[in-house]
Amino acid sequence: MNTAANSAAPPAGPGQASPGQVWAHVGQSFTPQDYDVVVLGAGRMGSALAFYLRHLAPQLRLLLIEEGGLPNEDGATLLAPGVWTGWGVPEDRQSQATWTREQLETGFGNISFQARPLIELFAEGGPDRTPAADALAPFPDALAMVDLEALPFARVDAQAATYRPGALALAAAQQAVKAGADLMLNARAHAVLSPEGRGGRVAIERLSVTNTHQIVVHETHHLRAETLVLALGADGPHAAEHGLGRHTNHARAYRQTPRLNVPSNDKTPTLRVAGLTLRPQSDGFTLIPAVHHRDPHGYSPTGGHLTGVPTGLRRETLEDLVALMNALPPLGTEALGLGRSISDIPGAWLALPGGQPGGLPLHQPLADGVHLLLGGPQADTLGLAVAHDLAAVVAEVTERPWKGEAHPAE
Known part of the structure; x- marks a missing residue:
């Protein structure tokens, strides 16, 4: 993704949202503004949330922030198995797993989805x-x-399938930007609770690389988010505790592949x-x-x-x-x-929702307008449904595209 491609996009047609802005490096000037929704982390879960939120609530101003140079550059998303299977999914979540498989097959273009036993x-x-x-x-x-x-x-x-989670994250972020979301890359974000009582304040450190290949903070900006989502994978619970003062029972494990x-x-x-x-x-x-x-x-x-x-x-x-x-x-x-x-x-830190090795993906309210979004070991099978469910919560939409009453919130 780059700003050249973004600026070359055709004008939005009647009833269509204009493409969002992409800030890929510090040479592109950024003027802070408040957003309705800020999502920290553009891995699979954060990018999918942005994608679904643009469809459910296109009127909301949305900013997606990623520390890497691409939404799929490193971390647990890049090294995720990419194996969809209904095994290990509770009965009341099977409809969400089935819906996720349908999304993987048809919703994001070429992500190397392949039916494979x-x-x-x-x-x-x-x-x-x-x-x-x-x-x-x-x-x-x-x-x-x-x-x-x-x-x-x-x-x-026989219904199992494989796909590339990194390609999914990239496709979801690209489509979210095309639908109007803003995206900032190579930026480290720190969040605190808003003194106004809802949402949070975000300090954004825009990163650059010196001639000696050291990553340094080039500039810092501050903005406010009416709704703030921590989609930082295994770093999410740590950010919730140290930035927001909210302790959770989640954990992490280092998994090699x-x-x-x-x-x-x-x-x-x-x-x-x-x-x-x-x-x-x-x-x-x-x-x-x-x-x-x-x-x-x-x-x-x-x-x-x-x-x-x-x-x-x-x-x-x-x-x-x-x-x-x-x-x-x-x-x-x-x-x-x-x-x-x-x-x-190759290895990466993996979030363990609820501190359990088999913990299911979930989203959790941390404060008014502040949410934690976790994928974990079962993100291949249920991650998209959980991201959509949180998008629906933020958009105040009551209906879900799958059948059943279970909701993936803690």
């Missing part, structure tokens, strides 16, 4: 489980990865074993480890050791992979990218 493998039989050999038979590449004696049973989610360089293609299913998800991607597999618990305050990710050799994988993740090497033999080969330090393995 999810096959979970087990050592023991159980309800809905069939012979793993039968489930894997149509997929020789996946079959070759599994020791069927160790994992003889399987269940299949190592590569397994075993061939995959467009027909290869997603695999899951003991909480480990093997997501076909870029002609290989991205491994999505299970999140077992919150990381304590002050935890700094460090690599573990395998047979005395330092690796880039944190100890808990390394232990999980070692335990599965017999069942999934490629994990015990050089195909697994171990790295030598923590910086060699």
